[in-house]
Amino acid sequence: MSAHPTEIKLHQQSRLLEIAFDDDACYQLPYEFLRVSSPSAEVRGHGVGQETLQVGKKNVDILEVLPVGNYAMKIVYDDGHDSGLYTWDYLYNLGKHQAELWQDYLEKLEAAGGSREHGSEPEVKAGGCGSGSGGGCGHH
Amino acid sequence: MSFSEADVQGALKNLIDPNTRKDFASGKVLKNVKIDGNNVSLDIVLGYPAKSVWDEIRAMIEAHLKAALPGSSVSVNVTSKVVQHTVQHGAKLVDGVRNIIAVASGKGGVGKSTTAVNIALALAAEGARVGMLDADIYGPSQPTMLGISGQPATDGEHFMTPMSNYGLQAMSIGFLIASDDTPMIWRGPMVTQALDQLLRQTRWDDLDYLIVDLPPGTGDIQLSLAQQVPLTGAVIVTTPQDIALMDARKGLKMFEKVGVKIVGIVENMSTHICSKCGHEEHIFGSGGGEKMCADYDTEFLGSLPLDIRIREQTDSGKPTVVSDPDGNIAKSYKQIARRIAVKVAEMAQNRTSVFPKVVVQNT
Ligand SMILES: Nc1ncnc2c1ncn2[C@@H]1O[C@H](COP(=O)(O)OP(=O)(O)O)[C@@H](O)[C@H]1O
Ligand SMILES: [Mg+2]
Numbered sequence A: 001m002s003a004h005p006t007e008i009k010l011h012q013q014s015r016l017l018e019i020a021f022d023d024d025a026c027y028q029l030p031y032e033f034l035r036v037s038s039p040s041a042e043v044r045g046h047g048v049g050q051e052t053l054q055v056g057k058k059n060v061d062i063l064e065v066l067p068v069g070n071y072a073m074k075i076v077y078d079d080g081h082d083s084g085l086y087t088w089d090y091l092y093n094l095g096k097h098q099a100e101l102w103q104d105y106l107e108k109l110e111a112a113g114g115s116r117e118h119g120s121e122p123e124v125k126a127g128g129c130g131s132g133s134g135g136g137c138g139h140h
Numbered sequence B: 001m002s003f004s005e006a007d008v009q010g011a012l013k014n015l016i017d018p019n020t021r022k023d024f025a026s027g028k029v030l031k032n033v034k035i036d037g038n039n040v041s042l043d044i045v046l047g048y049p050a051k052s053v054w055d056e057i058r059a060m061i062e063a064h065l066k067a068a069l070p071g072s073s074v075s076v077n078v079t080s081k082v083v084q085h086t087v088q089h090g091a092k093l094v095d096g097v098r099n100i101i102a103v104a105s106g107k108g109g110v111g112k113s114t115t116a117v118n119i120a121l122a123l124a125a126e127g128a129r130v131g132m133l134d135a136d137i138y139g140p141s142q143p144t145m146l147g148i149s150g151q152p153a154t155d156g157e158h159f160m161t162p163m164s165n166y167g168l169q170a171m172s173i174g175f176l177i178a179s180d181d182t183p184m185i186w187r188g189p190m191v192t193q194a195l196d197q198l199l200r201q202t203r204w205d206d207l208d209y210l211i212v213d214l215p216p217g218t219g220d221i222q223l224s225l226a227q228q229v230p231l232t233g234a235v236i237v238t239t240p241q242d243i244a245l246m247d248a249r250k251g252l253k254m255f256e257k258v259g260v261k262i263v264g265i266v267e268n269m270s271t272h273i274c275s276k277c278g279h280e281e282h283i284f285g286s287g288g289g290e291k292m293c294a295d296y297d298t299e300f301l302g303s304l305p306l307d308i309r310i311r312e313q314t315d316s317g318k319p320t321v322v323s324d325p326d327g328n329i330a331k332s333y334k335q336i337a338r339r340i341a342v343k344v345a346e347m348a349q350n351r352t353s354v355f356p357k358v359v360v361q362n363t
Helices: A031-036 A088-096 A098-112 B005-013 B051-068 B112-125 B188-200 B220-228 B242-257 B288-296 B308-315 B328-346
Strands: A005-011 A016-021 A026-030 A062-068 A072-077 A085-087 B030-036 B039-046 B073-080 B097-104 B130-134 B163-165 B168-172 B207-213 B233-238 B262-267 B300-303 B357-361
Touching (some): A026 A031, A031 A098, B039 B051, B097 B242, B112 B130, B112 B168, B112 B207, B112 B233, B112 B308, B233 B288, B242 B262, B242 B288
Parallel strands (some): B097 B207, B233 B262
Antiparallel strands (some): A005 A016
16 A cells, blocks of 8 residues: 555645645655646656746645545646546655756756746755754644 | 524534544534524544444434533434545455455454454444455355355356355355365465455445454465455454464564454454353453453454354354344444544545545636
8 A cells, every 4th residue: 555645735835735644654744845746747748858948937836625436636726737546656756866866857948948937946855754944744 | 592503513513422432523424504593414434433432423413512502403314324434555446345354363263253243244234345355275264154055056157156144245255165075275375366366256235344254373275365365454363362362462463464453353263151140250360352452562352152052053054243233242243343433534534436526716
């Protein structure tokens, strides 16, 4: 059985989605990271190399998260994007490989000459909770 | 005079549910508190079936709140809701069933089937939706004990409709083998496959509990069933003889090995009740089951006497809980069933079937 989330917290000021899993893993995922990693067909395209690079999402906000069955959720962003189906496995993977995936995105962005939008230097939190803002998950 | 929800919670913190031994404010029992002037209304949702005591609990809470909140007019609604609980890792859940409880024993003839059927009937009597799966290939006895004969109807190509009596949904390996057949020679993999089909290809209808009468012993078949059947917990039936206890210990260890929680131990035929004079005697020695529970840190759920009425009623297709529902023996079975249900309710809820809590914070 794969891990199942026990709690999801939306930190609206710091734009972090905190997700705790029942195997005690806990991740803080920036909204921007979630948005540019959206598993929707719009973003992923229909195969490797078909992806559309997402740019200028630094200040994207999450309006709401909607349950999909008991295996996934949909995230509704303030830029109108709402077609991404984030399964628990997908979110777990995003959390686990956050640092590499983010680095990968930044490299692609640079290669394409895109921008996160008049931003300061990217600040990536590689770990789970307890590091960075919010001071951990408050679970267990 | 006006009250707040905190007043209601504070008052209920001081009132203990005699069944769970916890107060009514903790857990998730208290729901839907509404306050309108002096009128207080609330719902109590018990995690265990308890139809027979809903009224009693309602009266108890109303009286308590009226005393704690002078001048209030209180209306309490009590119901039960059995939720799904976690199972051992790796076992696939069964459609239509929230909790599967295995009834097991280290050896045959200790009264495992008798105990299983009476517990199932006791849970049903409290308003739960209950099924009985007779998986004892060595001696399927549930058809006889439940007074059911014939064969289950098929439902489409792959499913069977469970048989039913006394409000239980029932399926037995015994329904599928003709009774005058010479006993089949079952081999391990064949057995587990047949039982897995019996479990998963029966259209169980919205069950709170499915009680499984397992084959006795701790061999390969039992071990693979303990791994494959998604069990909320196991109840071990034993008799006071030391030899049976040794076997029961093996059974307990088998479940622990595969990560199945032990709900507790029932000691059957603890005492002998003389059918002539009613005198009760510990003919096999006393305290064995309790000692075993202490040794393994599990709960002693209760005991049943060796009483000819249990045998006569059960073997004639009308187990004690339905043939003499208000008698002392039925009371013992009901107490044991209540304890099982309360313990199951305290186990970790299976979160994979619910959406996680979402919290929005201004941080
Ligand atoms: N407490 C009891 N008092 C008298 N007879 C009992 C009692 N428990 C079981 N029996 C009888 O003992 C026999 C074996 O019980 P059963 O439940 O079939 O055992 P098992 O399933 O462990 O093989 C049955 O005839 C049953 O009616
Ligand atoms: Mg039996």
